[in-house]
Amino acid sequence: MGAVNAITREVITVTNESYINAESICEMLRKLAALNLGIPITIVLDNARYQKCKLVWALAEELEIELLYLPSYSPHLNLIERLWKFVRNECLYSKYYENFDDFQKAISTCLAQANTTHQSALKSLLSLKFQSFKKVHILTV
Numbered sequence: 094m095g096a097v098n099a100i101t102r103e104v105i106t107v108t109n110e111s112y113i114n115a116e117s118i119c120e121m122l123r124k125l126a127a128l129n130l131g132i133p134i135t136i137v138l139d140n141a142r143y144q145k146c147k148l149v150w151a152l153a154e155e156l157e158i159e160l161l162y163l164p165s166y167s168p169h170l171n172l173i174e175r176l177w178k179f180v181r182n183e184c185l186y187s188k189y190y191e192n193f194d195d196f197q198k199a200i201s202t203c204l205a206q207a208n209t210t211h212q213s214a215l216k217s218l219l220s221l222k223f224q225s226f227k228k229v230h231i232l233t234v
Contacts, residue, residue: 122149176215179215
């Protein structure tokens with residue numbers, strides 16, 4: 094699981110070898126709060142159940158972190174989804190790993206190099222520019 098600082102493009106990760114759950118989200122919230130950025134933190138989330146539970150809401154409130162939930166079916170609005178696509182392209186496509194440890198190491202290395210080796214490739218991918226649809230008639234039912 095990861096978070097991208099929308100301004101600095103720094104990647105913060107929480108890893109495990111099982112499922113993501115509310116405790117995983119809470120671990121990420123604590124990790125983000127520990128950065129002591131000195132500015133308000135807003136986390137963009139999808140609508141997974143484990144992200145929208147009382148445990149997560151209570152901790153976010155305690156840590157003064159705003160939770161911003163995206164509309165359903167809109168992963169393109171979340172910067173982290175763009176990063177995951179980049180990681181898949183770098184680490185999965187046309188690659189073979191002898192064992193799980195090599196696979197994990199490739200992903201960890203790719204994420205660790207987001208602000209160094211991959212910085213130029215990620216600069217446009219992790220921009221805050223989103224496509225807007227001007228002069229489009231929206232039909233409602």
